[in-house]
Amino acid sequence: MSDFVITTTNLVKSFGKTVALNGLNLHVPQGISGFIGRNAAGKTTTIGVLLGLLKPSGGEATVFGLDCWNNSYEIKRRLGVMHEVNAYPGGFTGKRFLTHVARIYGVGQVEQRVRDVLRDVGLADVGDKKIKAYSAGMFRRLGLAQALIGDPDFAVLDEPTANIDPLGRIALLDKIKKMHKERGTNFLISTHILSDLEKICNWLSIIDAGKIVDQGNIKELSEKYSANIYKIEVSNPELFAEKVEELGAVSKVWIEDDKIYCKVNDAESFYGEIPQLAAKFKLQLKGFQHMLGTLEEIYTKTSSGE
Amino acid sequence: MNMDSKNFVAVIRWELEENLSLPVIVFLIVSAIVSTLVQPVTSIHPELNFVNLYHGSDTLFLFLTFIACALLSRSFAGSLGNGETKVLLSYPVKRWQLFVSKFAAMFLVVFFIYGTAYSIHLYLDSLSLLEPMFYLTLFVFLLQLMFVCAVTMAISLVVKNEIMSLLASILLLLGFDNIVGNHSLLSTQGRFMALFGYFGELTHGIKPFGDNFVVTVDDVLLAILGPVLIFAVLIVLSFVYFIRVMEVD
Numbered sequence: 001m002s003d004f005v006i007t008t009t010n011l012v013k014s015f016g017k018t019v020a021l022n023g024l025n026l027h028v029p030q031g032i033s034g035f036i037g038r039n040a041a042g043k044t045t046t047i048g049v050l051l052g053l054l055k056p057s058g059g060e061a062t063v064f065g066l067d068c069w070n071n072s073y074e075i076k077r078r079l080g081v082m083h084e085v086n087a088y089p090g091g092f093t094g095k096r097f098l099t100h101v102a103r104i105y106g107v108g109q110v111e112q113r114v115r116d117v118l119r120d121v122g123l124a125d126v127g128d129k130k131i132k133a134y135s136a137g138m139f140r141r142l143g144l145a146q147a148l149i150g151d152p153d154f155a156v157l158d159e160p161t162a163n164i165d166p167l168g169r170i171a172l173l174d175k176i177k178k179m180h181k182e183r184g185t186n187f188l189i190s191t192h193i194l195s196d197l198e199k200i201c202n203w204l205s206i207i208d209a210g211k212i213v214d215q216g217n218i219k220e221l222s223e224k225y226s227a228n229i230y231k232i233e234v235s236n237p238e239l240f241a242e243k244v245e246e247l248g249a250v251s252k253v254w255i256e257d258d259k260i261y262c263k264v265n266d267a268e269s270f271y272g273e274i275p276q277l278a279a280k281f282k283l284q285l286k287g288f289q290h291m292l293g294t295l296e297e298i299y300t301k302t303s304s305g306e
Numbered sequence: 307m308n309m310d311s312k313n314f315v316a317v318i319r320w321e322l323e324e325n326l327s328l329p330v331i332v333f334l335i336v337s338a339i340v341s342t343l344v345q346p347v348t349s350i351h352p353e354l355n356f357v358n359l360y361h362g363s364d365t366l367f368l369f370l371t372f373i374a375c376a377l378l379s380r381s382f383a384g385s386l387g388n389g390e391t392k393v394l395l396s397y398p399v400k401r402w403q404l405f406v407s408k409f410a411a412m413f414l415v416v417f418f419i420y421g422t423a424y425s426i427h428l429y430l431d432s433l434s435l436l437e438p439m440f441y442l443t444l445f446v447f448l449l450q451l452m453f454v455c456a457v458t459m460a461i462s463l464v465v466k467n468e469i470m471s472l473l474a475s476i477l478l479l480l481g482f483d484n485i486v487g488n489h490s491l492l493s494t495q496g497r498f499m500a501l502f503g504y505f506g507e508l509t510h511g512i513k514p515f516g517d518n519f520v521v522t523v524d525d526v527l528l529a530i531l532g533p534v535l536i537f538a539v540l541i542v543l544s545f546v547y548f549i550r551v552m553e554v555d
Contacts, residue, residue, distance in 0.1 A: 015555075051396050053554040077309075077398040087389025089324045100323075103316035104397045106309050150398075 004029050005064060005154055005186060006050060012058035013045050013210075020045040022210035023059065028188050032180050034197035034218075035190040036299060037207035043190045044084055046207070047158055051081060063154070077105075080152035082143040084159045084190075090132030094123055094142055097131060098149055105150030113149060120175060121145045122168075136163035144172065148179065154186045155179075161196050169193075173200050194295045204295070206302045213302040222292035225301050228267055232260040232274065233287035240283055247273055261291070310400070317399055318407040324390075325381050326415060334373060334416065338423030341369035345427070355431045356439045357514045360502045363443070367450060367494050368480075370420055374454045375475040377412045382462035383471035392554045401549040409541075413455050420447060438509045439502065446498050453533040454479060456540035463544055463552065497529040 006028035013021040021042050028035075037043050048054035049061050052072025061068040063075045088097055098114045107113050118127045121141040126134065134142065140163055147155050160176075161169040177200050179185045191197060197204065198218075205215035214221065234240045241260045245253045249270035252263040264270045267290075278285040326334075344365045345358070385391045385408075394404055421444050427433065428440060458475040465471050486492040491500055504521040506514040513519060 048553075048555065053392060053395055055551075055553055073398055073400050076396065081396040083389070083392065083396065085389055087393050089320075089390060091324065091327055096323075100316060100320045101397060103319070104313055104399060106312050106398075 006062070006188065008046070008049075008059065008061045010059035011046075011049065011056055011061050013042075013049055013054060014057045020210055021049070021056075024207070024210060025212050026205055026207075027215060028205065029203055030186045031202045032176065032187045032189065032200050033203035033205065034201040035188055035205050035207065036192060036194065036197065036295075038192060038303065041207045042210040043207060044158060045210075047081075047083075047156055047190060050156065051076065051079070077150075078153045080147035080150055080155040080185075082140075082147040082155070082157045082160055084162070086139045086143050088131050088139070088142060088146070091130065093128050093130055094118065094134070094138075094145075095127040097142070098127075098145055101146045102149050107150060117145045117149050120148075122171065137165060137168050140164050141168075141172070144175070148185070151183065152185060154188070156188045156190070158190045159192075160189060161191065161193055169196065176200060194299055198295045204298070206299060208303050214298075218295070219292070221298050222294070223290070225298040226290065226292050227297065228264045229291040230262050230264055230270070230274075231287065231289050231291055232262065232285070233258075234260065234278060235284040235286070236281075239281065240278065243277055243281060244274070247277070249273065259287075309398075310403075313399055314403045314407065317394070317403050318411055320394070321381065321407045321411045322415070324385075325377060325412065331419075334419045335423065337369050337373060338420045339426070341366040341420075342423045342426050352432070353510070353512065354514070355433055356437060356506065356510060358431045359427055359433075359437075359439050359443050360498065360506075360514065363498060364488075364495055366420070366424070366447075367498075370416070370447065370450060371454050371479055371494075372476060373420075374412070374416050374451055375458045375472055375479070377416060378409075378455055378458040379462050379468050379471040379475065381408045381412050382459055383466055384468035386462070386466045386554070387468060395554055401552075402545070405545060405548045409455065409459060413451060417448060417451055420451075439506060442501060442505050443498075446501055449497070449530065449533045450494055452537040456537040456544070460540045460544050463547055491525060491528050491532065497532070500525045500529045 004027045006026060008024050008026040011021050011024040011026070012019070024042065024046060026046065035043055045054065049056055050063055050068050052068050052075065055069050064078060066075050068075065092100070095114055095118065098117060099110055102110045102113055115124070118124045121144050123138060123141050123145065126138060131142065140160060144157070144160060147157065161172055164172060173196060176187055180187060189197060189201065201218055203216070204218050204221055206213050232240065232244070237255055237258050237260050241253050241255055244250055244260060244262055247270065249264055249266040250262050251265050254261050274288055275285060345361055345363065391404070395401065424443065424447070428435060428437065433440060457479060458471065461474050461478070462471040465474060483493040483495070486496070488495040489499065490496045499515065500521045503513065503515050503519050504526045506512065
């Protein structure tokens with residue numbers, strides 16, 4: 001079995017003439033992974049295939065090394081899911097609903113577990129309210145609660161922070177981080193709110209028009225898609241900036257808050273020249289680092305085909 | 307109990323609670339009692355009292371058909387349309403478990419409530435609890451319910467919309483009965499009449515519908531095997547479609 005929890009190989013899914021997934025090669029390792037792409041890029045369809053709700057038109061999809069269509073039951077015993085559209089039975093109370101889900105997962109001490117999960121997602125006070133009376137934010141939290149109640153090895157969350165206020169979003173992301181740290185739960189978070197992923201993910205897969213345009217460790221992707229900008233902290237920034245500008249490897253230099261920023265054409269030679277230049281003018285080099293690209297930069301570049 | 311059995315029981319409980327809330331159960335009971343009571347007590351001879359089990363049954367079949375169509379449409383098409391099936395199938399639930407629990411829960415509840423309500427007739431018609439025609443009537447209810455449920459379920463899986471499924475099922479079932487006529491073995495009432503006539507004479511030695519009404523063994527077999535065969539074909543097709551083919555988007 002590979003190191004990846006989720007693997008798809010040339011996965012194709014068509015709905016009539018519409019091709020939703022067009023040779024998708026997705027790899028998701030353990031940890032907290034992000035799955036980003038614009039609307040209709042194929043994120044929800046991918047999740048549907050992974051859960052065995054949709055049959056692939058071609059290619060392969062495996063979770064925990066098991067085929068998604070033929071072994072969906074075995075996969076779902078170890079998986080928690082929060083769908084983008086919550087269709088929970090409105091006539092149930094939150095507590096009753098979670099009790100049913102816990103029983104399906106075969107959870108022991110159901111009442112205690114339901115109480116704990118409701119408290120964890122911040123719904124303890126409204127557990128006895130009917131679901132149809134919940135606000136949009138409460139719905140999302142209930143979605144997270146039902147995804148986690150079976151204590152899954154892996155949880156797939158489709159737009160988990162949609163319709164949640166900023167404070168609620170922070171709390172929910174903290175909860176995800178805590179779950180990963182304390183219980184070792186792995187997550188795949190599908191979203192288009194990039195700032196959410198930046199805070200918690202260690203892996204990123206970017207989908208566009210039914211294909212993975214890039215994926216990997218977030219740090220590596222940031223380096224790959226960074227704008228070749230370096231930050232230098234030195235004892236005399238004005239003087240050093242003048243000298244740096246004269247280097248052939250540099251195309252632009254500017255100073256912000258006593259720090260020098262350089263846009264570099266030839267990173268390899270630039271990297272060796274800076275310490276030498278500082279030594280030559282007897283300046284103290286306090287810091288020298290490559291500015292990594294933000295998630296937004298990565299997403300913009302991959303999605304626009306750069 | 308192993309994990310599979312626990313899951314199955316949990317899904318059945320979910321289905322019962324979700325589709326049969328207290329107001330729905332009250333409605334079912336009231337409709338069953340009303341449809342039983344609207345049947346006239348026409349016999350003036352005690353030995354013909356059993357025939358009252360037949361008279362007015364058209365109202366009961368109408369109610370039974372409507373209720374079964376509504377519940378099955380809600381359980382299958384409704385939950386497919388509003389995403390509840392998607393949610394349920396995202397849990398460790400086998401597709402056959404969901405299919406069987408949806409079907410069995412609705413089928414058995416409707417049969418139990420209507421069958422129990424119909425036993426009022428035993429009191430109204432001064433019949434014994436061992437009256438064979440009462441059990442024949444229950445058997446015909448069972449046949450009708452199987453037939454209606456299988457048709458509704460098949461339509462539900464195709465149209466995936468509760469209202470459309472309900473309308474299509476009712477129009478198809480009642481429309482067909484109307485077209486073929488009450489005396490045809492293809493209609494609900496015709497099948498019941500044939501079975502009632504044949505077994506009434508067999509058990510009571512009296513022709514319940516007079517000497518002119520003749521029923522052969524072939525008629526009886528057709529009245530029983532017709533709906534059973536349609537039920538079997540539709541249920542197998544629906545089952546295979548649900549567990550092997552159906553995609554939940």
